[in-house]
Amino acid sequence: MKALFMTFQYILPCDGISKKIVAQNKALKCNGLDVELACFDRDESGRLIYKIDDRTIETYGKGIAAKIKKRCLFGKLAKYISDNDIRFVYVRYIHFANPFFVDLFRRLRKNGTVIFLELPTYPYDSEYKNLSLRSFVSVYTERLCRRWLAKYVDRIVTFSSHDQIWNHPTVRISNGVDMDEIPVRSAPPKNPAALNLLGVAGLMFWHGFDRLIEGLREYYRTLQPVKVVFNIVGGKPDSEIVRELKDKVRRYGLQEFVIFHGEMSGSALDDLFDRNDVAVGCLGCHRKNIVHVKALKNIEYAARGIPFIYSESNEDFDFKEYVLKIPANESPVDIAFLVAFSKNMNMFPEEIRTSVNRLTWNEQMSKVVKVLNQII
Structure with missing residues (x-):
């Protein structure tokens, strides 16, 4: 079956979400679909384009005009899907609903294309705070149009526990x-006098790394035997979030104990994982009113074989020996408790990795294809 993995963002080499998209696309191929990947990019002249694999479908240009066109010009994309007999479109939804996207989905559905819409996070309205006027207009438009958009969707793919979203049946999967x-x-060899923590994230307010910094402030108020x-x-x-975290570290005098490495990937990141003892997942999902979530970062940590902490509810990991679950509130992380957890955690990396083989x-994408085959 010919299919299209359709996303409206860039695919970047150091970006975790981009790696996820590429891996999902690969998995759909492994599950028997003849699938192509559609995304934004820049051509050799720096113009914004929309491409499918290596073929340019639409050229938007540069500047403000390009930013407007990319949200409303979809005629060539719809024609490509029709001309190439693409029967299934899997769409990663990043809150783009507007009347033009609704019209695109309507045209695809009219031609018999099956549409699955993936919601990376749900609910998500609490992610938006302190909006500028332009952002407010975009967010308000999305809220008005998303149920309209969903009318033309066959299934909503979710990482949440919801059986229905916007009155549509869901396909429930985990991140992978x-x-x-x-x-x-x-x-690294266990050092009773040192504990190294590693947090890898795009750094948004819901990652909650400030809670760990607050915990370090409390921890170092007295002389401690473990650094x-x-x-x-x-x-x-x-x-803004990086500036806030760095300012907090300076005010608390923790420069020796909190190190900002910036963006890393490849062998440099692999080496850093080899030198750290415990990883840090999301500590602030409650800030966007999310209780149950299957964070991709947790699975990546487990695949690397490193124990980790988080605060949400996650049925894939809540009772694992190598996981420390902390309260989902604004309390500082109890660093002494974290030190004790690491001291008593004796699983080998290979054992942790094996636990996430499924x-x-x-x-996970086989679940999507199974439902697809029931529809077509």
């Missing part, structure tokens, strides 16, 4: 990994 792309770490260092990877240097993208 491509084991071929994630090496198992070489755990705890928090290594943070990711986040744009000029982003959480591969091949396995």
Whole structure:
């Protein structure tokens, strides 16, 4: 069956979401679909384009005009899907609903194309705070149009526990990994006088890394026998959240104990995993009113074979020996408790990795294909 994995974002080499999209696309192929990947890119002249694999479908140009066109010009995309007899479109939804996207979905559905819409996070309205006027207009438009858009969708793919979203049946899956792309770490020798923590994230307010910094502030108010260092990877240097975290570290005098590495990937990131003892997942999902979530980061940590902490409810990991679940509130992380957890955690990296063998993208996307085959 010919299919299209349709996303309206860039595919970037150091971006975790981009890696997820590529892995999902690969998994659909492994599950028997003849699938292509559609995304934004830039051509050699710096013009914004929309491409399918290596073929340019639409050229939007540059500047403000390009930003407007990319949200309303879909005629060539609809024609490509029709001309190439693409029967299934899998769409990663990043809150883009507007009347033009609704019309695109309507045209695809009229031609008999089956549409699955993936919601990476649900609910998501609480992600938007302190909006500018332009952002407010975009968010308000999305809220008005998303149920209209969903009228033309056959299934909504979710990582949540919802059986229905917007009065549509869901396909419930977990996040997954491509084991071929994630090496198992070489755990460092245990040092009773040191604990190294590693958090890898795009750094948004719901990652809650400030809770761990607050915990370090409390921990170091007295002389401690174990030196705890928090290594943070990711986040744009000029982003508001990075500036806030760095300012907090300076005010608390924790520069020796909190290290910002910026964006990392490849062998440099692999080496950092080899030098750390415990990883840090999301500590603030409650800030966007989410209780149950199957975070991709948790699976990536487990695939690397590193124990980790988080605060949400996650049925894939809640009772694992190598997981420390902390309260989903604004309390500082109890660093002494974290030190004790690491001291008593004796699983080998290979054992942790084996525990997530079923959480591969091949396995998770097979659930999507199974439902698809029941519809077509």
